[in-house]
Amino acid sequence: MNIAILGAGAWGTAMALHLHRIGDHRISLVPRRMEHALAIASSRENESYLPGFKLSQEIQIGCEIKPAIMEADVVILACPSQGLRPLCESIKAVLDSSWQLKMVITLCKGLERTSLLKPAEVVHAVLPELTHAALSGPTFAGEVAAGKPTAMVLASTGEVSLLKHVQAAINNDMLRIYRTSDVVGVELGGCLKNIYAIGVGICDGLETGDNSKAALMTRSMHEMVKLGVSLGGRVETFYGLSGFGDLVATCHGAWSRNRTFGQELGAGKTVDALMQDRKTVVEGYWATACFYELCQKHQQEAPILAQIYAIAYRGKAPRQAIYELMTRELKAEV
Numbered sequence: 001m002n003i004a005i006l007g008a009g010a011w012g013t014a015m016a017l018h019l020h021r022i023g024d025h026r027i028s029l030v031p032r033r034m035e036h037a038l039a040i041a042s043s044r045e046n047e048s049y050l051p052g053f054k055l056s057q058e059i060q061i062g063c064e065i066k067p068a069i070m071e072a073d074v075v076i077l078a079c080p081s082q083g084l085r086p087l088c089e090s091i092k093a094v095l096d097s098s099w100q101l102k103m104v105i106t107l108c109k110g111l112e113r114t115s116l117l118k119p120a121e122v123v124h125a126v127l128p129e130l131t132h133a134a135l136s137g138p139t140f141a142g143e144v145a146a147g148k149p150t151a152m153v154l155a156s157t158g159e160v161s162l163l164k165h166v167q168a169a170i171n172n173d174m175l176r177i178y179r180t181s182d183v184v185g186v187e188l189g190g191c192l193k194n195i196y197a198i199g200v201g202i203c204d205g206l207e208t209g210d211n212s213k214a215a216l217m218t219r220s221m222h223e224m225v226k227l228g229v230s231l232g233g234r235v236e237t238f239y240g241l242s243g244f245g246d247l248v249a250t251c252h253g254a255w256s257r258n259r260t261f262g263q264e265l266g267a268g269k270t271v272d273a274l275m276q277d278r279k280t281v282v283e284g285y286w287a288t289a290c291f292y293e294l295c296q297k298h299q300q301e302a303p304i305l306a307q308i309y310a311i312a313y314r315g316k317a318p319r320q321a322i323y324e325l326m327t328r329e330l331k332a333e334v
Contacts, residue, residue: 001169002100004028004072006065006087008036009280010050010141011107012078016059017145022172028072029055030062032079037063048279053145066094074103074166076135077123080281081110084119088126095127103131103158103166109190109246110283111290118187131158133166134183136190137241138249144175151176153241155186178241185233189243192228194284195291196220197250198262199308202318205266212322216304217251222334223304227291230300258284265311266318288312303328 003019005012008031016029031037040046041061044054055061062068069075069091079087084106091104104127106119117125123132137152144150154170154177156163163179171177180186199220203213224247225238237243250256261282264274275285292309295302307325310316 001073002026002028002071003074003076004030004062004068005076005078006030006068006091007032007078007083008040008046008049009078010046011139012076013046013050013053013055014141014145015076015078015107016055017053018147018172018175019170020056020059021147021174022170025169026060027058028060028062028068030065030068032083034063037061050141050145065090066097069094069098069101072098072101074105074169075101076105076107078107081108081119081283082113082281082286084108084122085112085126088123092126095129101130102162103133103156105133105135105154105166107135108283109136109187109194110287111191113286113290116290116294118184118191120183120187131156131162132183133158133163134186134190135170136186136246138245140249140253140255142255147174149174149176151178151241151245153178153180153186155180155183155242157181157183180237180240182234182237184231185228185237186242188228188231188233189224189238189240190246191283191287192224192291193243193247193250194258194282195288195305195308196224196247197256197258198265198284198288198312199304200251201256201259201262201264202266202308202311203262203322204259205263205268206318206322208322213251217247220304221247223302227295227300227302227305230298231294257282261285262308271312285312
């Protein structure tokens with residue numbers, strides 16, 4: 001396949017390295033900024049977002065979207081959730097130059113802040129003529145770049161034969177790809193796990209111990225399933241790679257931006273200080289506000305999410321939030 005990756009953060013770069021290792025594809029990696037593209041093309045390394053991994057000369061570094069997608073079979077959108085709509089609009093402006101594009105795959109894990117739309121809904125709104133898929137799961141970009149064993153799930157409601165074809169094309173012995181038609185569940189799991197990883201990080205910052213983190217993750221999983229199903233996802237999806245799997249990885253990984261953000265909040269740093277001059281996006285911070293609004297809209301109870309929202313957006317003391325969770329009305333475990 002001819003595959004264009006739009007966005008050269010850590011994850012986009014890791015996917016370029018993985019797909020090149022498969023050996024059957026022509027890969028184009030297109031950074032958002034011209035100066036970034038020139039730097040990668042010169043050094044053959046993404047020193048800004050994924051240092052330490054050399055990019056083969058066979059991976060083409062592009063500066064513009066149009067030539068990258070002109071002969072592409074698949075386009076992978078490796079951008080933060082808030083950059084997805086502008087990127088889709090850029091594709092739409094030059095889409096008439098692409099004659100064999102079969103699928104657009106999104107990697108982002110978050111809702112659009114202004115509309116509360118999921119990535120699939122944003123893509124469909126701007127590019128309704130294209131088949132969309134979401135690729136998600138417990139992944140650290142550095143491990144994918146290094147070729148360490150990983151598993152993900154590819155979700156699409158499009159033609160099953162196309163989904164199977166793309167699944168096989170991006171799968172190899174180090175990155176196992178499963179498939180599903182539950183795009184809603186896959187995207188919701190990828191968003192929600194970031195919120196609860198902030199909560200686990202807060203426990204780390206407060207040094208509350210392993211017992212509290214185990215309890216929080218267990219109850220977070222229950223809350224994620226309950227909320228996700230109420231918003232249209234399937235139960236089994238949340239117990240899969242894009243739900244439980246991603247929750248475990250994001251809550252435990254030292255590399256997790258969301259867990260680290262929570263840890264620093266728990267240690268006493270302010271949101272303003274943590275968000276100032278950031279190069280990378282903390283998707284869970286924005287997702288917390290989006291899902292809190294959805295819970296209010298649908299009258300859905302989510303006590304853990306509500307406390308994380310209060311800490312992140314209303315300045316609530318983390319220890320007070322934990323106290324309130326620990327002293328809720330007693331009930332049977334469900």
